[in-house]
Amino acid sequence: MLPSESELSTTFDASRVTIRKALEVLRDESLVDARQGFGWYVATDPIRQPLGRLATIEEQMASDGIKPERQILEFAFERAKGRVAKVLGNIQVLRVKRLNLADGEPFALVTVWCPANLAEHLSRADVERSPFYELMNIPLTGATQTIGATLVEGEDAALLGVPLGSPVLRCERITESEGGKAVLLSQHVFPAHRTEFVVDLPHAAPSMAPSGLRLVE
Amino acid sequence: MLPSESELSTTFDASRVTIRKALEVLRDESLVDARQGFGWYVATDPIRQPLGRLATIEEQMASDGIKPERQILEFAFERAKGRVAKVLGNIQVLRVKRLNLADGEPFALVTVWCPANLAEHLSRADVERSPFYELMNIPLTGATQTIGATLVEGEDAALLGVPLGSPVLRCERITESEGGKAVLLSQHVFPAHRTEFVVDLPHAAPSMAPSGLRLVE
DNA sequence: TAGTGGCACTTGTATTATACTTGTCTACAC
DNA sequence: GTGTAGACAAGTATAATACAAGTGCCACTA
Numbered sequence: 001m002l003p004s005e006s007e008l009s010t011t012f013d014a015s016r017v018t019i020r021k022a023l024e025v026l027r028d029e030s031l032v033d034a035r036q037g038f039g040w041y042v043a044t045d046p047i048r049q050p051l052g053r054l055a056t057i058e059e060q061m062a063s064d065g066i067k068p069e070r071q072i073l074e075f076a077f078e079r080a081k082g083r084v085a086k087v088l089g090n091i092q093v094l095r096v097k098r099l100n101l102a103d104g105e106p107f108a109l110v111t112v113w114c115p116a117n118l119a120e121h122l123s124r125a126d127v128e129r130s131p132f133y134e135l136m137n138i139p140l141t142g143a144t145q146t147i148g149a150t151l152v153e154g155e156d157a158a159l160l161g162v163p164l165g166s167p168v169l170r171c172e173r174i175t176e177s178e179g180g181k182a183v184l185l186s187q188h189v190f191p192a193h194r195t196e197f198v199v200d201l202p203h204a205a206p207s208m209a210p211s212g213l214r215l216v217e
Numbered sequence: 218m219l220p221s222e223s224e225l226s227t228t229f230d231a232s233r234v235t236i237r238k239a240l241e242v243l244r245d246e247s248l249v250d251a252r253q254g255f256g257w258y259v260a261t262d263p264i265r266q267p268l269g270r271l272a273t274i275e276e277q278m279a280s281d282g283i284k285p286e287r288q289i290l291e292f293a294f295e296r297a298k299g300r301v302a303k304v305l306g307n308i309q310v311l312r313v314k315r316l317n318l319a320d321g322e323p324f325a326l327v328t329v330w331c332p333a334n335l336a337e338h339l340s341r342a343d344v345e346r347s348p349f350y351e352l353m354n355i356p357l358t359g360a361t362q363t364i365g366a367t368l369v370e371g372e373d374a375a376l377l378g379v380p381l382g383s384p385v386l387r388c389e390r391i392t393e394s395e396g397g398k399a400v401l402l403s404q405h406v407f408p409a410h411r412t413e414f415v416v417d418l419p420h421a422a423p424s425m426a427p428s429g430l431r432l433v434e
Numbered sequence: 435t436a437g438t439g440g441c442a443c444t445t446g447t448a449t450t451a452t453a454c455t456t457g458t459c460t461a462c463a464c
Numbered sequence: 465g466t467g468t469a470g471a472c473a474a475g476t477a478t479a480a481t482a483c484a485a486g487t488g489c490c491a492c493t494a
Binding site: 004005034036037 | 454455456457
Binding site: 144145146147148149150151165167168169192195196197198 | 367413
């Protein structure tokens with residue numbers, strides 16, 4: 001807010017008319033604006049468009065002309081145990097392990113666990129053809145993803161086509177449905193030499209440290 | 218429960234109408250709610266506050282009772298080159314390399330580059346005492362951070378107290394000032410066994426794949 | 435003991451008055 | 465022509481007030 005016209009008039013020792021003319025010049029440059037009965041205020045600029053970059057890896061690949069492929073490695077209904085049971089509950093689940101390729105090159109190894117009662121309609125061909133989120137027929141309202149780094153071990157190295165002990169990004173994602181109920185658990189492994197995460201922080205982040213970082217243990 | 222509208226009216230010396238308007242703003246943000254004849258109360262399940270978890274690593278450490286320390290390894294004014302010149306321009310910069318410790322244990326190795334004309338007032342003691350963002354006297358409006366994984370090499374391993382070839386999270390952060398101008402470049406190295414990134418995606422993310430992932434090269 | 439009515443309190447809503455603002459106009463001085 | 469001074473209309477935000485309706489509590493009663 002700016003001071004009122006009459007107030008400016010007294011402080012600058014000029015008549016209200018001249019003050020007004022000056023303000024109207026600024027308004028023509030859309031630096032300030034006024035509402036009758038309210039006052040003058042500095043004009044807000046037309047909101048810097050959020051989300052400058054492509055949101056999903058699929059969009060990015062499509063815009064780059066890269067053809068995404070999926071190769072199903074495992075597809076099994078089983079009882080949840082360990083971490084899966086902790087997140088989804090001690091229930092029957094569908095486990096799908098997939099290798100994602102970009103132009104024939106593997107770039108992600110993904111395992112998804114989904115409660116069996118939500119996955120009854122899914123076939124092996126379904127999950128090979130479409131990304132998983134398109135197949136869920138309940139609304140997904142949010143997710144939490146945790147990003148860490150480890151060394152690749154066992155058969156994962158061969159599947160991703162990298163040497164044993166190469167650095168990989170590991171990501172666990174818990175997707176929630178309405179009411180904050182966890183309905184999907186997925187673990188992703190990315191070879192570090194081909195992938196990285198980009199996070200835009202549109203507003204002034206109150207820290208220099210990378211936001212979202214957490215100490216474990 | 219909150220005090221009644223009339224009580225707030227007297228304590229804040231404002232009419233009941235204005236108090237009400239203020240409360241209604243908070244209700245729109247579903248932070249509080251009211252029942253007629255009952256009163257105002259803080260809303261349960263505050264819609265998962267846009268930032269459910271602690272925003273910065275400093276806050277997290279503080280809430281855990283961990284004492285953060287900083288140890289300055291390098292502090293030099295020099296000419297920007299390579300990546301730094303590309304981001305900040307071919308100018309004179311201040312380079313600060315710091316080791317961050319939590320309860321005496323190293324958990325981050327950070328290098329910050331800052332244009333010299335914005336860093337003239339900074340001393341080695343300053344950057345040891347305070348996090349960098351507190352020392353900047355221009356407004357920081359946003360940032361982009363890129364997260365990847367590599368194997369730790371050279372002296373970094375010794376500084377972080379991990380074996381050579383251990384997995385680490387690498388983060389580059391470009392902080393912008395008004396007008397989208399890059400004013401800080403920082404690179405962070407975190408030992409993977411102690412740290413991970415957590416990203417909350419409050420709204421339905423239109424993909425199962427971890428959002429923000431990007432193919433490099 | 436169970437039920438009822440009254441009472442003091444609350445929010446919800448509407449109305450009026452007031453002090454302030456911009457928007458617009460006319461008259462005047464240099 | 466340019467700036468000043470003043471008056472008035474119209475819009476805004478707040479204050480003050482009143483009243484309806486809902487809630488919790490307590491005393492009283494059957």
